[in-house]
Amino acid sequence: MGAYLIRRVGYGLITVLGVLFLLFVLFFAVTDPDDIARKAVGERARPEVYALWKKNHGYDRPLLLNRAYAAGDSRRYTDTLLFDHYRRMLTFDFGNSDADDSLIARRLKEGMGPSLSLTVPLFAFGLVLGVLLALFVAFFRETYIDRAVLVLCMLTMSIAGLLYIISGQYLIGMLLKWFPISGFAFEPYLAGRFLALPVLVGVVSGIGADVRLYRTIFVEESNRDYVRTARAKGCGEVRVMLAHVLRNALIPILSNIVITIPFLFTGALLLESFFGIPGLGSLTVEAIQGNDFSTLRTMVYLGALLFIAGQILTDISYALADPRVRLT
Amino acid sequence: MSAPLLSVENLVLTFPAETGRIAVVDKLNLTIARGETLALVGESGCGKSLTALAIMRLLPKPGRVEASSRIEFDGRNLLELSVPEMRAVRGGAIGMIFQEPMTSLNPVTTVGDQVLEAVWLHEKMSRSAARERVVELLHMVGIPDPRARFSAYPHQLSGGLKQRVMIAMAMAMRPRLLIADEPTTALDATIRAQILALLRQLSFDTGTAVLLITHDFGVVNEIADRVAVMYAGMIVEEGTRRELLSHPRHPYAQGLLKSIPRPEARGNKLLEIKGVVPRPGRWPPGCRFAPRCPSAFDRCQAELPHRTTLSSSQGAWCHLVEYEVHT
């Protein structure tokens, strides 16, 4: 297990380096720093203003090789955008936003709290509700309940997330006035009201796909031989579901959670933006609308980092949950 | 003779097909006496496993036991029991082991916990007492170092050991009947002999009757007291082991035994039964073996044979045999 872990983390680190290279190509090689400067400063400034802006934001160095230095001088390679990019990203030195010059790190710190307060409940409720519903449906498989729920899942899956948000805001926020349409409060006891609707919308929009997937897993497990053995021992259907099927189904479910982790970031993007929650998602949307490439770069990097970390964690928990992997 | 432990009468099992429900097992009759080992022999696809599952009321969903059937066990018709009552029977009065030990054990629970469940479902006791019982059971089925093996996971055990664990689970509550569905088919030849010997020993020690399902006459020879031969959803001949192996009367049983390769017969042509087993839904009217039977005559095509008693223990479902007996 230990060797597996080390290999896994090692590969994750290499992947991070790969992602950073991809970001470099996208944000420095493909994008023209002059364009970024122009968007930030305005179209009609003098060339010196552009040059100064680029210098201040670190865009004024050559991409890969700095020929200003002699061969043999290490600064030939280190005083480049590539090296700088790697150094800063790996040391989490994110610099300033291209749009408003604020310190990105500070904005990150401010945004983390609200984001987590949205995504953690979203994830937890979504998972628990999905598993419970799927268990219920799997118990009643091939009956009318099962078919009805499956049809419902198909319908709910086919509705765009955007529409859930819009109709949620309209129906519950405007018509029924149960929760505020948007906004946020930092005090925990006030934040609940503002988070209720986005969490509700987020859970409902994803539940269809989840229940279908988990149901398939549960039903597949129910058809296995060891379940037949359990029944032959005298286990009732309920016990079969909870003590045997669920325990085994957790393994494939865990691996599917990896796939849902990125949706925590991107789903939060929409939710935060629509519901006015000042988290990292809102920050990203602002960066898009403001052509703020440095912030966008940072957000993509962090997204990838968290995703890779999430994958490693999931792999580890998978290995812990399955004794066949753990004990070899 | 005392009443049989298990008496299956007129068992009919149906499954849905494109043309409606078809019978996979039809008018099957079977009895097992207390403490005896009955081998149910037949080719793959004749319905033996389904019969076993039906006795346990574990027939997979689309299948159905038709109302005309009757399964009497220890004086009660199992088909009429309520669900909780049947659950008490399963694992309590009747135990069952399956063919594939690899997949028949829960991979994420320890072996000991699984046997524990078999006990705990039927008799509530303290955890330590239950643990002791499990260790005893593991020892009884011949697992070396049972206390240590308690916390082993199935994937850490060999096929033979896994099957022993299955037997321990099935025998946990000293059932009166053990149903073994091809328990040794997936095991090596040497292990096979050990498992069969274990089953024989347990049956002898605990007085448990055994319904052994197999397609292998070698297995029959080793542990069966009585044999029932099954073809196309019904029993065609039954009798003691000696009777069936030395003088079978039904043409199908005769054909089966003749086709077993013998070293003495080397150089001669290998005997076979011509034709193939008809699929459920395509059974001919009348005797189902008639199309392949070398001795078939008119009545065989028209009428399904009844049981002809040949001795106190042997019986055959065959018109020819009936004719021979009555002349």
Added chain:
Amino acid sequence: MGFLSNTLVVLLLVGGVWLARLVARDRYWRENATQLWRRRPLALITLALFLLIGVLDSVGWVGGGASGEDDVAALRSRTLIDRLFQPERFTEASYSAPLARLSFYGGQPLKHPGKHLLGTDILGRDVVYRACKGVRVALLIGGFTSLIVIPIALLFGVFAGYFGKRIDDAVFFLMTVLASVPSLLLLIALVMVMGRGTLQVCIALGITGWVHFCRIARGETLKLREAEFVDAARALGVSDLTIIRRHVLPNIAHLIIITFALSFTGLVLAETILSYLGIGLDGSWGQMIDQARNELSRTPIIWWNLAGASVALFVLILAVNMIADALRDIIDPRTRREGR
């Protein structure tokens, strides 16, 4: 518009011909097609209808506009859908409710009273017309992108799975890196960097969706490489490329089709998010929804714009989902439900 829509039509026709040949020649595919028709006739008809509208909106030529148009407008190519709806004449001044006779604000009589089935938007354009225009965009997003991505992903995936070792390591690493960035973020980054044109958005969608196909192609090829008939072919001296063409590709075709159907909806939905962020495709339903968002909060409420786009989007995605589901049940035996 010309280049892409013409390419779309050509691709659709080529794809259609290929599918028809496949179904006609191969008994296996003919059975699948019949099964699919038996199970989901309504969904197939719906999809065919959408495809028809999409094709109609892709065939266009210059000329025949309303009199009094300026030169620029007259040179614009107008599709069959355009000619059907004649938006130059069919437009009102501003909002109007479905089948209304008067305009929404001000109660002025409309130019075409009672003819706008779903009313008109802020610029007076007929909602049904705009919804129809969105069909081509949706098909472009889902279909065109996939049709580009699939061959490239197949190339990488099959080669990686078949030849293994270094090629596999390289492709796997590339896949992992691309897959590690949450797809929406990557999509946004790509569009921001490449620009907001139709082709760029399609390419961006393609890059984010490529990994999915590649992974499946690679996985299946790895499995097939171990198959005995491949060993046999190799022993007979058949070249690797021929083995790939003759043995590997046909066996992964069914998975590719299922994945295509499943990813179609994901792509269309991704574009709606891009539209909300302002970087989506022009004329898409996502854009309509984005523009219609705020109309819900007006009193009296204006709902028909949102309804038109939402219903069109929902129906297409539902149809494709249902077809994909049925296809999966038919083709991939592993997911067949118990008790058949």
